[in-house]
Amino acid sequence: MSDLSEQKKFDDSQVGETLRRPAGASLEAWMNSRIARYSTRKYDWDALKFQADHDPKFRRAQMRYLGTGGTGVAADVNTVPSEHFTFSTMVIPAGHEGPPHLHVDVEEVFFVMRGKLKVVLTTAEGERYETVLTDRDLISVPPGVYREEINIGDEDALMCVMLGAKKPVTPTYPADHPLARIKR
Numbered sequence: 001m002s003d004l005s006e007q008k009k010f011d012d013s014q015v016g017e018t019l020r021r022p023a024g025a026s027l028e029a030w031m032n033s034r035i036a037r038y039s040t041r042k043y044d045w046d047a048l049k050f051q052a053d054h055d056p057k058f059r060r061a062q063m064r065y066l067g068t069g070g071t072g073v074a075a076d077v078n079t080v081p082s083e084h085f086t087f088s089t090m091v092i093p094a095g096h097e098g099p100p101h102l103h104v105d106v107e108e109v110f111f112v113m114r115g116k117l118k119v120v121l122t123t124a125e126g127e128r129y130e131t132v133l134t135d136r137d138l139i140s141v142p143p144g145v146y147r148e149e150i151n152i153g154d155e156d157a158l159m160c161v162m163l164g165a166k167k168p169v170t171p172t173y174p175a176d177h178p179l180a181r182i183k184r
Contacts, residue, residue, distance in 0.1 A: 018081035101171040115157025
């Protein structure tokens with residue numbers, strides 16, 4: 001149990017701008033600006049449309065909550081500003097997949113809320129690892145490892161996605177993959 005008389009005053013000088021309380025804002029106003037409600041989110045089927053335009057099997061949707069993620073979406077005023085990581089949900093329809101891609105700067109975490117996803121991981125040296133994730137399974141993929149997610153179930157898969165930076169570098173594709181030659 002802590003003694004309140006011994007607690008020190010919080011010093012926000014080390015806190016980034018997006019986490020600092022705006023001057024004059026009440027606690028209620030400040031906290032309300034940091035809430036992203038499901039009722040105000042919309043699935044963005046266009047965030048990765050360039051992939052689906054290349055091959056319909058890559059069609060999937062992102063619903064952003066904290067920051068804009070790694071999809072290349074430059075801004076979304078309907079998200080909570082990010083300081084250290086991003087958080088979104090992703091829907092992958094049955095039979096669809098996220099193509100192999102690589103984040104050079106961040107860890108990426110997938111938490112499957114519903115569905116059945118085969119995750120394929122490969123290294124630049126050619127090592128390969130596959131696993132199947134189902135409800136409430138999580139995988140943390142380090143930077144520098146290619147990852148792809150394939151919905152092998154009969155229903156839409158829903159997963160949470162976290163990336164370990166405020167604004168991750170846009171991912172790249174293997175040099176021999178057709179998406180590596182597409183301009184966004």
